[in-house]
Amino acid sequence: MKNKGDSPYDALEKIFHEPNRLSIMSALCAADNGLSFGQLKEECSLTDGNLSRHLKVLEKADAIQVEKAFVDSKPRTTVRLSKNGITRFEEYLSALNEVLKKAKDSMPARKRSGATLPLGKTATA
Amino acid sequence: MKNKGDSPYDALEKIFHEPNRLSIMSALCAADNGLSFGQLKEECSLTDGNLSRHLKVLEKADAIQVEKAFVDSKPRTTVRLSKNGITRFEEYLSALNEVLKKAKDSMPARKRSGATLPLGKTATA
Numbered sequence: 001m002k003n004k005g006d007s008p009y010d011a012l013e014k015i016f017h018e019p020n021r022l023s024i025m026s027a028l029c030a031a032d033n034g035l036s037f038g039q040l041k042e043e044c045s046l047t048d049g050n051l052s053r054h055l056k057v058l059e060k061a062d063a064i065q066v067e068k069a070f071v072d073s074k075p076r077t078t079v080r081l082s083k084n085g086i087t088r089f090e091e092y093l094s095a096l097n098e099v100l101k102k103a104k105d106s107m108p109a110r111k112r113s114g115a116t117l118p119l120g121k122t123a124t125a
Numbered sequence: 126m127k128n129k130g131d132s133p134y135d136a137l138e139k140i141f142h143e144p145n146r147l148s149i150m151s152a153l154c155a156a157d158n159g160l161s162f163g164q165l166k167e168e169c170s171l172t173d174g175n176l177s178r179h180l181k182v183l184e185k186a187d188a189i190q191v192e193k194a195f196v197d198s199k200p201r202t203t204v205r206l207s208k209n210g211i212t213r214f215e216e217y218l219s220a221l222n223e224v225l226k227k228a229k230d231s232m233p234a235r236k237r238s239g240a241t242l243p244l245g246k247t248a249t250a
Binding site: 025096 | 132134135139142145147148150151152154155169170214215218221222224228229231232
């Protein structure tokens with residue numbers, strides 16, 4: 001049995017691996033000034049309840065900062081990546097890149113059996 | 126709200142996204158003639174119980190074929206990808222590739238704030 005940590009799979013930090021949280025983190029990466037709750041909801045195609053739940057998990061893990069303020073007498077929630085969140089998300093993406101590379105590299109052997117679709121095509125089912 | 130299916134995150138088939146199952150599928154991809162239970166266990170650094178559990182999930186989803194036979198009077202379990210499993214795993218990898226690309230592409234804006242590590246470096250914590 002290999003040691004834990006030998007494998008890139010061990011480095012896939014669970015908190016970011018869930019597809020909706022991956023989507024949230026990715027959207028926040030692109031937004032230097034953060035995103036409002038409504039923008040994130042739209043960007044990630046999530047319901048209020050789902051987005052709230054994921055934000056709580058990410059905030060508790062110190063990956064994001066959630067700021068509530070009144071703007072023109074209306075409450076506004078702004079979500080930003082924390083510095084810690086950026087660093088850890090980049091590490092997660094590096095690990096994901098390695099895992100993907102490993103899986104792709106293992107495909108050529110399989111290819112010779114002629115049983116597969118071309119890899120690299122976009123999934124458009 | 127966007128339609129379901131617009132986003133590459135929706136295409137991340139849950140069954141393959143779990144890191145240990147990703148590891149199992151990737152190992153099986155590289156093995157034209159399948160792998161024994163012991164080889165998979167070693168390759169993926171899993172316990173008997175964990176490997177059994179993940180194989181049951183993958184078999185039930187028709188992603189793999191599990192064959193039990195006696196070789197030299199000893200029981201041997203051989204695990205192979207099914208044709209369906211190969212196709213779906215390739216679609217999963219394509220979706221993952223798209224998600225990763227999207228996340229990486231969103232990094233440059235963030236970079237300008239000077240708060241990050243270089244992306245693309247291997248996670249070596």
